[in-house]
Amino acid sequence: MQKLLIKGGKKLSGSISISGSKNATLPILASTIFSKRITLSNVPMVKDIFTMAQLLEFIGLKIFLNKKNNSLKIFNKKRNLNTLAPYKLVKTMRAGILVLGPLLAKYRSAKISLPGGCAIGTRPVDLHLFALKKLGAKFKIKNGYIFATAKSGLKGNKINFPKISVGATENAVLAGFWAKGRTVLTNCAIEPEIIDLINFLKKLGGKIKVVKRKIVIDGVNTVKNISYRIMFDRIELGTYMIAGALAGNKLILNKVDPKIIKTEIKFLKKMGVKLLIKKDKVVLTKSKNLRSISLKTNPYPGFPTDLQAQMMVLMTKAKGVSKIQETIFENRFMHVPELRRMGAIIKINKNIAEIHGPTRLSGAEIMATDLRASVCLVLAGISAENRTIINRIYHLDRGYSNLEKKLRKCKATIRRI
Numbered sequence: 371m372q373k374l375l376i377k378g379g380k381k382l383s384g385s386i387s388i389s390g391s392k393n394a395t396l397p398i399l400a401s402t403i404f405s406k407r408i409t410l411s412n413v414p415m416v417k418d419i420f421t422m423a424q425l426l427e428f429i430g431l432k433i434f435l436n437k438k439n440n441s442l443k444i445f446n447k448k449r450n451l452n453t454l455a456p457y458k459l460v461k462t463m464r465a466g467i468l469v470l471g472p473l474l475a476k477y478r479s480a481k482i483s484l485p486g487g488c489a490i491g492t493r494p495v496d497l498h499l500f501a502l503k504k505l506g507a508k509f510k511i512k513n514g515y516i517f518a519t520a521k522s523g524l525k526g527n528k529i530n531f532p533k534i535s536v537g538a539t540e541n542a543v544l545a546g547f548w549a550k551g552r553t554v555l556t557n558c559a560i561e562p563e564i565i566d567l568i569n570f571l572k573k574l575g576g577k578i579k580v581v582k583r584k585i586v587i588d589g590v591n592t593v594k595n596i597s598y599r600i601m602f603d604r605i606e607l608g609t610y611m612i613a614g615a616l617a618g619n620k621l622i623l624n625k626v627d628p629k630i631i632k633t634e635i636k637f638l639k640k641m642g643v644k645l646l647i648k649k650d651k652v653v654l655t656k657s658k659n660l661r662s663i664s665l666k667t668n669p670y671p672g673f674p675t676d677l678q679a680q681m682m683v684l685m686t687k688a689k690g691v692s693k694i695q696e697t698i699f700e701n702r703f704m705h706v707p708e709l710r711r712m713g714a715i716i717k718i719n720k721n722i723a724e725i726h727g728p729t730r731l732s733g734a735e736i737m738a739t740d741l742r743a744s745v746c747l748v749l750a751g752i753s754a755e756n757r758t759i760i761n762r763i764y765h766l767d768r769g770y771s772n773l774e775k776k777l778r779k780c781k782a783t784i785r786r787i
């Protein structure tokens with residue numbers, strides 16, 4: 371099994387080009403079920419994208435991946451696709467559930483494996499099914515699969531989500547895109563990745579409007595052949611911003627739109643992190659005397675749960691008691707025992723973590739548990755004294771493109787063994 375070996379204490383300097391967004395690419399790929407010929411650029415070359423591509427190939431699309439220029443060409447020539455998403459392809463990547471909306475809308479039936487449990491919480495799909503039912507779908511759950519049908523096709527309706535969900539909003543937008551008539555979604559998630567999906571669908575021919583947390587979709591039944599550039603990965607950017615705050619001399623993060631990460635910038639500035647915001651880049655310089663803060667994870671434009679673990683590492687360096695309240699997932703503090711092994715002082719009470727600082731972290735052998743927890747351990751290793759060995763790093767490859775290469779270019783000592 372592969373491990374990461376990090377020699378901590380090195381100062382980071384140089385520039386990193388932020389990759390395209392994994393979480394924007396996944397629903398956009400699911401939507402190619404409606405299309406004929408699509409070219410996507412700025413696609414991050416990470417495992418989750420390869421898994422989604424495999425799933426689409428299983429369904430019957432042809433996908434050509436160009437790893438050198440980060441692009442994907444997708445051809446959908448078959449009149450009838452296979453409407454099955456098998457367990458082996460959905461179990462490692464929950465986003466497999468996103469093909470449910472498009473398959474149901476276009477082919478009126480689908481059999482999708484239930485994604486199953488996940489390390490960070492139970493992660494049910496009831497909200498996805500709730501929305502699709504409102505559009506006329508019927509479901510049976512048997513042998514771990516969702517059997518979905520919409521005999522006379524999906525029809526537009528009003529859907530008010532009882533809880534904000536990124537994936538359920540995406541599935542409803544995808545279904546509404548091809549449903550007959552008007553679909554009005556309220557209490558939606560409005561993450562930038564959802565806006566990217568909507569921009570893609572509009573270019574494809576979709577008629578979609580977003581007003582605050584309301585999305586209005588007028589269904590279509592024809593599409594154009596298009597090329598589309600995926601937005602930057604705001605979580606990757608946030609991760610490297612925190613790396614810069616922890617260990618940066620001068621770290622330049624390119625190919626981004628800082629307007630999208632106002633909340634992250636606000637909290638980092640509050641802690642005393644020195645950053646310069648340019649039109650399409652963020653520059654981190656050496657930060658000293660960091661201050662403790664309290665934050666709560668929330669749906670966008672709130673502070674992202676996907677950056678909570680990384681932020682916790684930075685809080686170990688801040689003077690005083692910082693607090694993080696995790697409101698999205700019920701079990702997202704699994705990095706805490708590992709950080710404690712490196713010397714962090716963190717107390718947990720239900721969904722609130724109290725981080726006491728400043729502490730010196732010291733290298734240790736640790737275990738990665740999920741994608742964002744894994745990268746938080748990398749950040750801890752970079753800022754710790756001595757050597758850190760991280761086990762079970764396959765999670766990192768699901769979502770971070772060229773992580774070691776990007777960090778090594780900025781003078782970190784990190785290698786895979």
Ligand code: UD1
Binds near residue numbers: 496
């Ligand atoms: C997406 C992101 C993930 C991010 C999360 C929250 C992708 C591929 N993944 O995940 O990185 O951490 O948003 O920003 O884009 N829930 C239900 N029923 C449902 C669906 C969700 O109760 O049917 C709950 C979940 O358990 C969780 C909360 O709603 O507590 C939010 O989950 P959701 O926004 O749906 O996350 P994902 O779309 O799975």
